[in-house]
Amino acid sequence: MSLRVSDLKVHYRTLRGDVRALDGVSFELGDAEILGLAGESGCGKTTLGKSLIRMDGRMRHVGGTVELDGTELPIGDDRRMNDFRFHEVSLVPQYSMSALNPTRKIGKMVGELLRSRGVTPDTAKLLGRLDAVGLPHEVLDRYPIELSGGMKQRMVMVISTLLDPSLLIADEVTSALDVSTQKAVARALAGFRDNGFVKSMIFITHDISLTYQIADTIMVMYAGRLAEKAPARTIVEAPRHPYTRMLIDSLPEVGVRHADRRLSGIAGSPPSLLDPPAGCRFRDRCPLAFDRCAEEPPAAEIAPDHFVACWKA
Amino acid sequence: MMLRLDNVTKVYKVGAFGGKTLTAVDGVSFDVPEGQVVSLIGESGSGKSTLGKMILGLVPVTAGSITLDGAPVRPGKEYYRHVQGVFQDPFSTFNPVFKADRVFQLIREAYFPAATAADWDERVRAALRDVRLDPDQVIGKYPHQLSGGQLQRVLIARALLLDLKLLVADEITSMLDASTRIDVLNLLAEIKGRGLGVLYITHDLSLGNYLAERTVVLRHGTVVEMGATDRVFGRPLHPYTRQLLSAVPRLHAPWEDAEPVTSCLYHDGGATGGLAEAGEDHFVACARLEGCLEERLGGRSGGRLEGRLKGR
Amino acid sequence: MVYGLTFVVAVTVDWMIPRFMPGDPVAGMVARANVSQPAAVEAMRQYYTGLFGFDQPLWRQYLNFWTALLHGDFGISIWVFPTPVSDVIMGAVPYTLGLMIPSVLLSWVVGNRLGAYAARRRLLDNTVLPVGYVLTAMPYMWLAVLLAWGLGVIAGVFPIAGGYSFSMQPNWSAEFLLDLLHHWALPFASLFLVALGGWAIGMRNMIIYELESDYSTYLAALGAPQRLIRRYAFRNAVLPQITGLALQLGVLVAGALVTEIVFSYPGLGSLILKAIQNQDFFLLQGTFMFIVLGVLAANFIIDIVYVVVDPRTRAGMAGAQA
């Protein structure tokens, strides 16, 4: 088992009080597994991704543990966490287009970054990785402004995985890209896992169809909690949580026409996480809700590797 | 009502003192008939948003013409009585320092100065109910207190207050969550029933396919394929369309590889004369269309093609 | 391009003002000059009339003005009649430059370091920031007066007037140079301090902005040490500060002028005061042209430095814009 997250709670401090962005999430991630983390805005998926590598100033680790390869990650301690960053846990951020220092040549920056982490730059390895994503070696001698958006994206992917981390977090890396580029980037990421550049990966996106293309397992989150986690096929073809089902049903597939089959969305909106209601958080929007939903449903394993947090599952 | 684009071209001047030029849209022609949704599909840099802005009169046309019922676009109060737009980012479409319902106020000032307060309030409420919003939940709120989906509906309601003939919807769902965007799309499909045309601009093929009667696929400012949606997506002919379709992530079906665009002679620099008719209500920009069709479809339909040149 | 135009505008303003002011400029000036010797009055009258050339058409006057200017001819001073204005100015310029160049450059360098160091360090920030605001809010002359009073009059450590002791004649001896330095110290310090505050505040704000940028966040997520992140942030924050230096030049020159007046330092500032007190308009105009030229030249140099320092403009110039 590569990653074990137990009852993780991370809150955001705001002027109106604590926002419980991540409120008790537990899951495991196996070796060589790509976990697709899906959900809508405000579900806590980005918070989860940040918690695993670097929390920003407003985030607070409230409870729960994260264990990577048998070692507990000190996620609430920015300084101690530094030992794990880049070496064990790494990140391909949403903002890849602006992630490189604009006034340093890329090669020089990579060298300085590596040395600052006590690593001697391995030129052959770096060049090999550039080849793997189809970047010419000259990019190292360029400034970021001289690269196209797609090239910057791939460069960041190469830098982030240069130390062969155990866990790679890819946060909405494709959301700003065109469909054809999106496909290339997603496949390249999957290739990193296949080639052993990274051991396992958490691929965060709002697009379930995209996750389905490269993830082994999909975890759907709702309002700071886990709703359902299962192998990708199962999530798409036999979802058990009403939220997952309604979400999948709201996606127009190529071939589905309004005139033939009218899809519908999910009425209502997620609860405020400032002071979330007790019990199941999907209750207010759920057509299946009944009395027991006032109690919080645990994420039960209803079939091997299939976890659902719903009394009706 | 019919919106007609004829050979529309847009050339931007870039650089200091307009030293260089950039052709964003190059000779685009298509129609948006009344009671239909036409989707305009393209990736970034395809010129789709520029086209939308030209139709709305927000950006001047360099060459060619855009006409509504035969009359040329003349941006101004009268034109906007009939043609309206909804944009991509709802939080940028609302001025954050004002309440959301100010967008109605602007309409009232410009078009219905004579309406009494009570009468106007009732009209606004009716329009909000038409877009499935509870007026009491929307009126008096600031934009940041409403969700993206609610805001986009407010904008559609705003357009419906006018004597609308055409609605340009530019990526109006791309900032919305999956569970709310589909209802906004359904709304567009509903309002076309009022006899107005909808131009739905999007990068998302599956959404365009879901909604539109007709589809126009744009690449680098030119139309590569257009026609009835079921033909364009059901039997895509242009390699670019095929590549786009194959790149769309689907549920239930893993990605497969389409032949790269470069395998087509047209993209190797082979000249083209414009759009050729490849079947009923199906036009493709490909000079080698006949040959391609025969290769791909094994001569089943290729022989019947006339390959008639259209447009330029 | 802009500099050329600016120069033309400045010269035109300089030419226009005496010509279009109400009344007869020659009579007014001669009267105000208040010179008692009839010979001097007559010489001046003739000189003015010839110089302004009122008998010639306007465009001709304008052209003549330019020709004279390009020959370095600013006219003749009234205050130290009949020394040419250009000579008077040249005598004062070394003092002003000697004061300005070190204080501007040093305050820029030290201020930037200080601001960068203070940013995001609570304790330092809480001292540097208020002190910085007080310093920038001070009128230059007031700090100069305070320093002169405190260190000059009360403590008696530094002289408070002049560029060198009255008892000395300018020469290259070590004794004279030391004396020069001694007189230079206080005006330098007051210019340096006021400018310092502004740079420190500007840099602090800029660094905080850079530390919040995406590339800083990315480096932090990869565990890069604060030292590296700050170094990158500093490099990027310095670039706008270079532009800031160009924008501040006018204010800095103004500061130098009034500081010189406080210390009776024999630079352009004191010259201006003398010119005003003696109604010496040629001297005033000449000094004005000279200051404008100096500021333009400095701006030009800063522009070149910026292009050399910022790799983005270099890359853009190579036409490799991606």
Add this chain to the structure above:
Amino acid sequence: MTALQEAVPRDAAAPVSGRREALHFALRNGKLLAGAGVVLVLLLLGLIGPLTIDAPPNEYVGPPMQAPSSEYWFGTTTFGQDVFAQFVYGLRTTFAAGLLGGVVASLIGMVVGFLAGFRGGLLDEILNMLTNIVLVIPTLAVLLIINAYLGIRSVVAQAIFIGLTSWPWAARAIRAQTFSLRGRDFVDLARLSGSNTWKIITREIAPNMSSYLLLTFILLFGNSILIASSLDFIGLGPTEGVSLGLMLQNASQWSAMQLGMWWWFIPPGAGITAIVGALYVANVGLDEVFNPKLRET
């Protein structure tokens, strides 16, 4: 920021209006309160102080060279003028010069900035050129020439000329802001609602950056005070009346420093520093109020 927005669902249950929120933070911002407080106290002193003094400020009312005492709070000058009387009258003049100069500069900066930023194109390039020219020319030097020749000796004329030469950076800043706002969709929506350029600038763009305009004005205000006092000090100030800068000039001219008459030159300089410094500090406070990003949690 994005993460936080994501984490905080837009809460329809807490209708805190933007303006009320700003007021809420304004009343809790120490910098703003302190800065505004100092400015207000000095302003009141300048407004009310002169009413309590019978003689004109430059009148020789008492014995010369008196140190501060209960009778002459700030002492007297070499000629027996009451420094306190001069100070309160000087405050008035200084505020007037700053305010008027700030208003003139803001107005020009706004017109140029809005037009250049919103219209773009050739107009933008021309206005930009103009801005750069005025920006590069050293302001004080121009004012020297103008004041010397035209003999400007009234506070109003002085302030107007200061305003005429100190607008460029404001125009630049407003242009940049306008430029970024122009691309927002609400500008397009206003067009689609039949609004013309003037209406869009005044009713959509200007309200959106009202806080920014206020900040700009405050900085121009402080700037004008500093320039005016420098002019006064050189001897190009108003000939009648008194200002803080003129007081400094007199003190310097009559060797107050050498004579140890600290009470003559400390108050005017301290007054200017206090006003301008307080304006700057209030400005930072206001910035924090308007820009939630800067609010330290």
